[in-house]
Amino acid sequence: MTEKWTDFPATALTWEKRNGQLRVPVPELTEGIAASLSCYPSKAKDMRAIALPTERVPDWQRKAIQKLQQLLERYRALRVYLDICVQCGACSDKCHFYLGTADPNNMPVARANLLRKVYRFYFRPVEKILGGEAEAFNEKVLREWYTYFYQCSECRRCSVFCPYGIDTAEITMAAREIMAEIGVATKYVTEVVAKVYERGNNLGIPAPAWIDNCQFLEEELKNETGKDIRLPVDEVGAEVLLVAPSADNFANTDTMMGYAKLFYALGISWTTSTYASEGGNFGLFLNYRNLKRVNKRIIDAAKQLKVKRIIWGECGHAWRAAIYTNTLNGPMDFLDPPYPIHICQFTAEMIQRGALKIDKTANDDLIVTYHDPCNAARAGSLIEEPRAMIRATCNKFVEMPRNTIREKTFCCGAGGGLLTDELMPIRMAGGKPRAEACRSTGATYLATPCAICKAQLPEVMKHWKVPVKVGGVHDLLSRALIL
Ligand code: SF4
Ligand code: SF4
Known part of the structure; x- marks a missing residue:
């Protein structure tokens, strides 16, 4: 389950060591910008339409902790995730946003700790006394939550590498649920x-x-x-x-x-x-x-x-x-x-039943690779079927490196409600691992069954100068199907 930065193709990622941390250099992303990049806040009319408070509620701290308590009672897994992390750091370099920004708060463990310290303060007084990091839910913490829980694409990659299966995406979802309850959400x-x-x-x-x-x-x-x-x-x-x-x-x-x-x-x-x-x-x-x-x-x-x-x-x-x-x-x-x-x-x-007539040579002008959308592959077990479709419709199919596909796929960098212009530097930084894995294949067509990936990846490929067209899986079927 270990993954080192050297596992990536040598020609792909160019890493540099800065402040003792490995990072992918991103031209637009200056040091520390991740901390200052937040999504635009929601508009009152949209909040009203979706039955959320139109502005931050007056007793927001108390309401937030009440909501956290409800979530802890309703979702036992959340309490387990908050309790059992041993801070081993195995997840740290598995997040594309940490790889791209080098911001310590974008390490999955640090991101989760933003909620964990509040949980400890209100629900684990003994741990607080024993020295575990704990902090009241205050203005500073809310600002950190708003920034970093909206720099998580809820992709779950970190959970694949955690020895305890801790799913930081669930912690992000809980934090967003709490913020929504008190009238704090993003415009997009x-x-x-x-x-x-x-x-x-x-x-x-x-x-x-x-x-x-x-x-x-x-x-x-x-x-x-x-x-x-x-x-x-x-x-x-x-x-x-x-x-x-x-x-x-x-x-x-x-x-x-x-x-x-x-x-x-x-x-x-x-x-x-x-x-x-x-x-x-x-x-x-x-x-x-x-x-x-x-x-x-x-x-x-x-x-x-x-x-x-x-x-x-x-x-x-x-x-x-x-x-x-x-x-x-x-x-x-x-x-x-x-x-x-x-x-x-x-x-x-x-296709397996032989119900479709297909001419694979219709796609011979393409070298095709495949991007597993994180929610399809990790959350939806949709891994083999798109590949079966590509193999049935194309003669030239090449996989990306094994530690970047299937359950270990890298997010495109804009899932989880982050496909918004104000986050562009973060999106490009987070998309780099996927761009470099794609570059290593020499593919001319990147197939992916996801509308968010189809919107994000052309920008990412252009930004990182990877000459590949991005499209759907059924686009390939469309070309090869004999009617
Ligand atoms: S769920 Fe994805 S984006 Fe969020 S911390 Fe884990 S790896 Fe990063
Ligand atoms: S790998 Fe799991 S146990 Fe280790 S720091 Fe990350 S979340 Fe915690």
Whole structure:
């Protein structure tokens, strides 16, 4: 389980030693900037829309500790994570944000300690007396929480290397939940959740524009294939409700057209919903109530449209939230099967059954590598199916170094609600390990089934000068599928 910086390809990361710490030099990232880079705060109108206090509540310290107590009672694992860390440091250099910024508070153990010291102060008086670091929840601590729990992409990489399996992402989620309770949240995350309630999706695409985009893609498909391949919307009685990231309708249209060709080739009726036109769930990055409420829209849409199954599209955190559906808003017993399905699972199974005709040579102009989105791989066990799809559709597939893939994948640097411009230097710094692993493959196409990764990685690759195109997995299927 050990990982040393020397495990990376020699040609890849160029490290330098500064102040006794190994770090990746990042031109825009000056020493200490991580401490001063925070997300813009939420707007009152968005907080109101998502049922959170519009400003910091007057008795915020007491409310925060009350919330921490509730979380400790509800999630026993949280208490265990806070209690059992032996401060061994095995997780320290496993976080892309620490590797990129060298800010000690971006070491997973130090990040978790920001909450642990408050926990000790209020709930572990003996440890406090014995000398464990403890601190009251005060203005300084709140500022540290706001900065560093929003410099964690909740990717869980550190947990893979912790000998006790301590999941710092869960600690980050608890801290964000507490901050939301007292009226402290970020503009980006709250704006996105508010857009879902107002318009059904993260991008705020209104229903008429959603339908227009679908019609436009149908015309594109007609021009390309000569066939009437549909992108149905709000069709009652369709077999499948597809909940893809809204970015697939608007920006990652090759992926969207790939889904459409897939269902056409299989002769399966499907639809999207203008009420729940989003697979992503930013409630996951904010608090439980909004996670549940966003997820419920999908269940409600499925019932309203009388579909037989729900298939989630190419999005990492959408899949992480999807697998909680039965717990959040189940049972899904009106569906067959009564559990969520990921589009890559579905397609891989169809390929395995021989239900699709594929010409792999259609992708011979590409050398393809694969980026495991952290939420898909570590939180959603979606590891083999996208690879099976790539192997079935491409002749030239090359994996990134083994300590950067599958469960050990590096985050793109913008998951967890961090895909926001004010964090750009941190995002570029955090994306460097992924960029260098990609460079080492010589690939010309980086496939990844995640809308956040598809938005972040082109910026990262450009920044670190890695000449690779970033796209979806169904984009490759789209090129190779014989209709
Ligand atoms: S969950 Fe990911 S981003 Fe957060 S501390 Fe761990 S490795 Fe870093
Ligand atoms: S590896 Fe685990 S036990 Fe060691 S410091 Fe990190 S979280 Fe604590």
